[in-house]
Every structure is written in structure tokens, then in C-alpha cells.
Amino acid sequence: xxxxMQNPRHLVRRRxxxxxxxxxxxxxxxxVYWYRQLPEEGLKFMVYLQKENIIDESGMPKERFxxxxxxxxxxxxxxxxxxxxxxAAYFCASSPSLAGGQQxxxxxxxxxxx
Amino acid sequence: xxxxxxxxxxxxxxxxEDVSMNCTSSSIFNTWLWYKQDPGEGPVLLIALYKAGExxxxxxxxxxFGITRKDSFLNISxxxxxxxxIYFCAGLYYGGSQGNLIFxxxxxxxxxx
Numbered sequence: 001x002x003x004x005m006q007n008p009r010h011l012v013r014r015r016x017x018x019x020x021x022x023x024x025x026x027x028x029x030x031x032v033y034w035y036r037q038l039p040e041e042g043l044k045f046m047v048y049l050q051k052e053n054i055i056d057e058s059g060m061p062k063e064r065f066x067x068x069x070x071x072x073x074x075x076x077x078x079x080x081x082x083x084x085x086x087x088a089a090y091f092c093a094s095s096p097s098l099a100g101g102q103q104x105x106x107x108x109x110x111x112x113x114x
Numbered sequence: 115x116x117x118x119x120x121x122x123x124x125x126x127x128x129x130x131e132d133v134s135m136n137c138t139s140s141s142i143f144n145t146w147l148w149y150k151q152d153p154g155e156g157p158v159l160l161i162a163l164y165k166a167g168e169x170x171x172x173x174x175x176x177x178x179f180g181i182t183r184k185d186s187f188l189n190i191s192x193x194x195x196x197x198x199x200i201y202f203c204a205g206l207y208y209g210g211s212q213g214n215l216i217f218x219x220x221x222x223x224x225x226x227x
Binding site: 004006033035040041042043044045048056058059091093102103104105106107108110 | 118149154155156157158162202204215216217218
């Protein structure tokens with residue numbers, strides 16, 4: 001049973017470009033979460049989605065950031081007009097249900113903005 | 115906002131020694147999780163705690179959920195070199211319909227062979 005998949009593992013973008021990060025949850029999991037991690041820090045929640053719905057985006061910046069989890073295909077975290085401060089590791093997690101609480105993480109995408 | 119405070123921030127121990135780390139919060143959490151993160155990888159779930167006072171083991175790892183639901187500790191017995199990594203506690207709070215995890219800043223463990 002494959003775990004949470006994320007791609008790309010590393011992404012380099014110049015300031016002003018767009019970054020698209022993809023996440024495929026574990027089989028049977030319908031809840032997806034995105035987190036951001038800065039060096040020497042813990043993970044910070046960004047957004048929680050179920051299929052075709054954003055449930056909680058309270059941790060996501062209001063501008064330039066968006067997320068989706070379509071009926072078919074992976075969840076996408078999109079960052080428009082990237083700035084140097086967006087450089088971080090972005091992790092996706094999935095869970096089979098909300099009540100269980102156990103979230104399983106992917107390997108992350110390391111975004112570097114030059 | 116909700117915060118989790120982990121201590122110590124880092125530990126240097128000898129192989130074979132036991133390790134203890136803890137996590138405290140000013141907020142009550144419904145579920146407490148312990149994760150380990152290796153460099154360049156995502157966090158891996160070690161132990162999940164659901165009930166106040168619950169004590170759970172996973173091999174050489176033991177974790178307990180505090181009675182007040184505001185703290186937890188993680189013990190590792192007879193440490194080995196592959197225990198090296200960063201250990202994170204995370205609290206799950208069911209505020210409204212949300213289930214996002216609140217993470218501590220981690221305890222970095224180094225093991226000398």
C-alpha cells in the first residue's frame with residue numbers, strides 16, 4: 001500500500017514565477033492537509049481539504065496561495081508570484097477520517113525561490 | 115493561539131541510554147501524536163494517544179497522555195544510532211469541524227555510538 005506521494009521533491013523558482021505542488025493521498029484516504037516547515041521549526045498548518053471541498057484554510061495566506069483537491073487526481077497547492085519568503089518545505093498529509101486523528105505525511109516538496 | 119512547548123530542544127546521548135522528552139501546552143487537546151522526522155523526509159507517526167492518562171508503547175518507545183490533556187512525554191529505551199532525528203509532538207484539536215495538527219518545535223536527538 002503506497003504511502004502519501006508528493007512531487008516534485010525539489011522545486012526551484014525565480015521570484016514572480018508560479019509554484020505547483022502535488023500530493024496524492026494514501027489509498028482510501030479522503031482527507032488531505034498541507035503544512036509548511038521552515039528550517040529548525042515545527043510544521044505549521046495551512047489548509048485542510050476533502051474531495052472538491054476546502055474545509056479549513058485558516059493557516060493559508062490570503063493572497064497568492066490556493067489549494068484544491070479535485071474529484072479526480074492529486075491535491076494541488078499553488079503559489080503564485082513566489083517571493084523569497086516562500087522558500088520552505090511543504091508537506092502533505094492524509095487521513096482516512098477526521099475522527100481518527102492520525103495523519104500520515106508525504107516526503108515533502110522543498111521549494112527554493114531564487 | 116495554541117502552542118506546544120517541547121523540551122529539551124536537543125539531546126546528545128550515548129548509545130544504550132534511555133531518553134525522555136516532553137511536551138506541554140496551555141490548551142487542552144483531544145489527541146496527542148508523536149512523530150519522528152529524519153533529514154529531508156516527512157514526519158513518521160510513532161504513537162497516537164487518545165485518552166487522558168493513556169500510556170502506550172511501540173517497541174522501545176513509550177508515551178503517555180497527561181491527565182489534564184495538556185502534556186505528554188515520550189521515552190525511548192536503550193537508544194540505538196538509528197534513533198537519531200527530530201521528534202515532534204503534535205496536538206489535534208477538534209475546533210469546529212477542523213482537525214489540523216499543532217506541532218511543537220521538536221527535540222533533536224543525537225546518539226553517540
